[in-house]
Amino acid sequence: MSERNAPLYKAAADRLGLKPGERLFEVGFGNGKLVPGLLALTPRLTYAGIDISETMVGEAETLNKALIEAGRAIFRLATVENIAFANASSTAP
Numbered sequence: 001m002s003e004r005n006a007p008l009y010k011a012a013a014d015r016l017g018l019k020p021g022e023r024l025f026e027v028g029f030g031n032g033k034l035v036p037g038l039l040a041l042t043p044r045l046t047y048a049g050i051d052i053s054e055t056m057v058g059e060a061e062t063l064n065k066a067l068i069e070a071g072r073a074i075f076r077l078a079t080v081e082n083i084a085f086a087n088a089s090s091t092a093p
Helices: 002-016 035-040 054-063 065-069
Strands: 023-027 046-051 073-077
Touching: 002 035, 035 046, 035 065, 046 054, 054 065, 054 073, 065 073
Parallel strands: 023 046, 046 073
Antiparallel strands: none
């Protein structure tokens, strides 16, 4: 799935016109395997995401441990009805 979605991530990032230092938010990051490549596209990007699967959150946190420790990525268990982030924030409330 990650291999199939990689071109979509790149196309979305290109379309968004990401600028250095911006924050990204994603609903449904799956295993988070594509997050490092996404953050590598533009300097100083940070990432926050939610997923409804506890298994996927665990995998994303394992795969992205270095990004989490560097303060560049956050993965949370949540639904869109109950987003686990404050408005205009990349950190949990």
